[in-house]
Amino acid sequence: MKKYKHIAFLTDFGLKDNFVGVMKGVLYNINPKINIIDITNNISAQNIIESSFLLENSYKYFPAKTIFLCVVDPGVGSERAVIIIKHKKYLFIAPDNGLLSFLLKDNPKIFKLNIPNKYISLPVSNTFHGRDIFAPAAGLLSKGMNINKIATSINTIKKLSFPGIVKNRDTLIGKIIYIDRFGNCISNITSPEFYNFVKNKNYYIKIKNVRIEKVSTYYQIKEKYGVIFNSFNRLEVFVPNNSAKNLLKIETYENIKVKLTGTR
Amino acid sequence: MKKYKHIAFLTDFGLKDNFVGVMKGVLYNINPKINIIDITNNISAQNIIESSFLLENSYKYFPAKTIFLCVVDPGVGSERAVIIIKHKKYLFIAPDNGLLSFLLKDNPKIFKLNIPNKYISLPVSNTFHGRDIFAPAAGLLSKGMNINKIATSINTIKKLSFPGIVKNRDTLIGKIIYIDRFGNCISNITSPEFYNFVKNKNYYIKIKNVRIEKVSTYYQIKEKYGVIFNSFNRLEVFVPNNSAKNLLKIETYENIKVKLTGTR
Amino acid sequence: MKKYKHIAFLTDFGLKDNFVGVMKGVLYNINPKINIIDITNNISAQNIIESSFLLENSYKYFPAKTIFLCVVDPGVGSERAVIIIKHKKYLFIAPDNGLLSFLLKDNPKIFKLNIPNKYISLPVSNTFHGRDIFAPAAGLLSKGMNINKIATSINTIKKLSFPGIVKNRDTLIGKIIYIDRFGNCISNITSPEFYNFVKNKNYYIKIKNVRIEKVSTYYQIKEKYGVIFNSFNRLEVFVPNNSAKNLLKIETYENIKVKLTGTR
Numbered sequence: 001m002k003k004y005k006h007i008a009f010l011t012d013f014g015l016k017d018n019f020v021g022v023m024k025g026v027l028y029n030i031n032p033k034i035n036i037i038d039i040t041n042n043i044s045a046q047n048i049i050e051s052s053f054l055l056e057n058s059y060k061y062f063p064a065k066t067i068f069l070c071v072v073d074p075g076v077g078s079e080r081a082v083i084i085i086k087h088k089k090y091l092f093i094a095p096d097n098g099l100l101s102f103l104l105k106d107n108p109k110i111f112k113l114n115i116p117n118k119y120i121s122l123p124v125s126n127t128f129h130g131r132d133i134f135a136p137a138a139g140l141l142s143k144g145m146n147i148n149k150i151a152t153s154i155n156t157i158k159k160l161s162f163p164g165i166v167k168n169r170d171t172l173i174g175k176i177i178y179i180d181r182f183g184n185c186i187s188n189i190t191s192p193e194f195y196n197f198v199k200n201k202n203y204y205i206k207i208k209n210v211r212i213e214k215v216s217t218y219y220q221i222k223e224k225y226g227v228i229f230n231s232f233n234r235l236e237v238f239v240p241n242n243s244a245k246n247l248l249k250i251e252t253y254e255n256i257k258v259k260l261t262g263t264r
Numbered sequence: 265m266k267k268y269k270h271i272a273f274l275t276d277f278g279l280k281d282n283f284v285g286v287m288k289g290v291l292y293n294i295n296p297k298i299n300i301i302d303i304t305n306n307i308s309a310q311n312i313i314e315s316s317f318l319l320e321n322s323y324k325y326f327p328a329k330t331i332f333l334c335v336v337d338p339g340v341g342s343e344r345a346v347i348i349i350k351h352k353k354y355l356f357i358a359p360d361n362g363l364l365s366f367l368l369k370d371n372p373k374i375f376k377l378n379i380p381n382k383y384i385s386l387p388v389s390n391t392f393h394g395r396d397i398f399a400p401a402a403g404l405l406s407k408g409m410n411i412n413k414i415a416t417s418i419n420t421i422k423k424l425s426f427p428g429i430v431k432n433r434d435t436l437i438g439k440i441i442y443i444d445r446f447g448n449c450i451s452n453i454t455s456p457e458f459y460n461f462v463k464n465k466n467y468y469i470k471i472k473n474v475r476i477e478k479v480s481t482y483y484q485i486k487e488k489y490g491v492i493f494n495s496f497n498r499l500e501v502f503v504p505n506n507s508a509k510n511l512l513k514i515e516t517y518e519n520i521k522v523k524l525t526g527t528r
Numbered sequence: 529m530k531k532y533k534h535i536a537f538l539t540d541f542g543l544k545d546n547f548v549g550v551m552k553g554v555l556y557n558i559n560p561k562i563n564i565i566d567i568t569n570n571i572s573a574q575n576i577i578e579s580s581f582l583l584e585n586s587y588k589y590f591p592a593k594t595i596f597l598c599v600v601d602p603g604v605g606s607e608r609a610v611i612i613i614k615h616k617k618y619l620f621i622a623p624d625n626g627l628l629s630f631l632l633k634d635n636p637k638i639f640k641l642n643i644p645n646k647y648i649s650l651p652v653s654n655t656f657h658g659r660d661i662f663a664p665a666a667g668l669l670s671k672g673m674n675i676n677k678i679a680t681s682i683n684t685i686k687k688l689s690f691p692g693i694v695k696n697r698d699t700l701i702g703k704i705i706y707i708d709r710f711g712n713c714i715s716n717i718t719s720p721e722f723y724n725f726v727k728n729k730n731y732y733i734k735i736k737n738v739r740i741e742k743v744s745t746y747y748q749i750k751e752k753y754g755v756i757f758n759s760f761n762r763l764e765v766f767v768p769n770n771s772a773k774n775l776l777k778i779e780t781y782e783n784i785k786v787k788l789t790g791t792r
Contacts, residue, residue, distance in 0.1 A: 013445070014445035017304065017318070018321060021303035022303070024302075025301065032269065127481075127482065127494050
């Protein structure tokens with residue numbers, strides 16, 4: 001019997017309404033000793049790509065025996081499944097909408113939630129499964145309930161189609177996939193992807209037709225704008241002590257181009 | 265001596281300032297073992313109707329031995345009382361401004377807070393009773409202090425005049441009383457109220473002069489807009505994966521009309 | 529070996545991204561028993577004056593054995609130091625940018641963080657020291673690690689140049705330094721400063737060329753606007769149940785003038 005100590009929330013419920021508070025109430029009702037940690041509850045409404053990106057860049061910093069409770073669920077009330085993934089020292093619960101598909105590369109154990117009525121409060125609403133299904137499932141699992149009592153093993157889940165990188169001989173085009181509160185614009189280009197492409201060649205980087213210098217700390221920059229590999233190892237456009245989003249008018253899905261210009 | 269394990273916050277203090285954090289500091293100072301849960305601290309400034317609505321639709325999901333600490337207090341510094349209500353397995357603390365009057369139907373025990381100076385830090389400010397009065401009271405009660413040491417029994421409290429429903433033979437007119445972060449527009453029409461009125465008759469529902477189909481999950485909808493009984497059993501106007509508030513330009517207090525059209 | 533029970537967060541990371549959640553993950557990884565309290569994570573981006581003001585007006589309400597983890601860090605990635613201050617029953621950690629200089633008047637013990645590599649996850653990013661340096665340091669200190677193992681004693685820190693008060697024989701001019709969520713506009717004029725200046729003289733108070741009456745509770749006011757000494761003993765411009773910021777179009781750094789008009 002494996003117990004979990006922490007439940008980490010990742011939702012798009014916001015902090016204006018009572019959704020997150022009510023889910024926590026339900027959880028403490030089932031397991032008064034659980035420790036709840038908010039990753040964020042301010043995912044843009046129903047934005048699965050944003051959820052997946054933030055979760056992928058967060059989970060490994062959490063302690064062993066954390067359950068990640070991910071409720072970004074545009075399909076609530078439809079036939080979409082709820083899935084549970086056992087991944088190393090963690091458990092992940094989310095709707096089957098692609099949010100967790102980044103975990104597939106590690107071949108984790110996958111389950112489909114099939115929680116018997118005796119474990120939940122009836123009737124289940126059609127609009128708030130976070131309260132009626134996700135929180136009870138997480139609460140029971142945190143107390144050590146055998147996962148096979150509420151879920152059945154499955155082989156695969158829905159895959160998220162993440163904005164991809166387009167590459168030819170001398171050009172790599174990525175996309176801005178997340179903009180943080182400071183207006184830093186974060187792309188889908190990781191550090192290994194970048195250096196494998198660039199190798200020992202000269203290159204420049206452009207976004208919105210502006211050439212931007214790559215630096216390794218915010219403080220090296222001489223120009224107004226810069227790009228940097230950020231703390232999650234993603235190429236990020238920034239403006240020191242200001243917002244790249246506002247100054248360059250960048251939105252998510254904007255292209256960012258790396259162009260080779262010859263051998264260094 | 266009855267101890268409380270959880271304190272649930274419902275305030276309009278927001279999360280920008282230090283108000284909520286300071287109240288939590290005061291509470292942990294008095295009772296380091298207490299578990300604090302935020303229902304929400306983002307009630308619209310001084311909006312008692314919103315507070316009352318969210319609390320009524322939240323409290324029963326919380327564990328026994330929860331104290332609900334409700335500080336939405338436009339009357340701070342005036343002569344308004346602070347009241348405490350013992351209601352089944354819970355305790356509620358709030359200004360006497362109607363926020364808790366929805367509990368009266370269950371004939372709970374009501375008290376007026378009259379906390380002796382020896383239990384609080386002096387001087388008490390005239391502008392932040394959340395810190396100087398509410399938090400100390402909740403902290404002491406959570407540790408098992410007898411309520412009669414800091415409060416006296418009273419018979420009644422201020423009643424909130426909640427937007428009502430207007431009904432005649434073939435028309436029921438309710439009002440939108442809350443709009444959530446997704447732009448779902450929630451009315452004061454509950455499921456029993458609706459079905460008692462409609463019975464076996466045909467009807468249509470209109471808001472802003474638009475006829476809107478009632479469905480039972482977001483996914484049944486064929487039109488752009490729909491109404492549904494939501495997870496709190498209220499008639500709610502929604503737009504799938506979009507904001508009804510924005511698309512229909514609905515504000516709180518907008519009318520929503522149910523019109524009977526004959527026997528089915 | 530002195531252990532700490534609580535860690536209070538004061539950051540400008542906001543609640544939209546995963547920064548605060550990830551820092552908490554790191555902390556619970558190091559010390560699963562720690563209690564984390566948010567003062568606020570919504571400091572305006574990189575605003576040191578706001579941080580310092582809110583911390584100064586918050587810390588003394590917290591229990592003994594609290595570590596204040598303050599990450600408002602426009603200098604991240606530069607050579608700026610991270611400092612630790614032992615102050616009575618508390619510990620404070622922040623970048624050396626003036627945020628903590630208000631503590632100097634009490635002659636606390638000051639340290640410069642110099643955390644050995646063996647205590648942190650490498651590589652350290654250049655953009656998120658909250659995760660890579662501050663949280664590990666706070667976590668280790670909370671568990672009772674001797675501060676000399678990760679920091680060295682120093683004599684002084686960077687001082688914050690706070691907006692000052694200008695005074696002559698019959699005029700005192702302060703500045704609005706913080707505006708809260710209600711639109712209350714809080715000045716740098718404290719109650720002792722004010723009464724030492726005014727003594728037994730008559731005076732009026734003006735902001736944006738409007739004369740404003742001083743009252744002692746929000747409820748005494750007869751005019752549209754008022755000033756009051758608030759719960760942190762600062763002269764504050766308010767509008768009952770409304771926003772002084774909006775109605776008077778006040779921004780931070782607006783002047784507020786106290787003018788003597790003769791003996792009372």
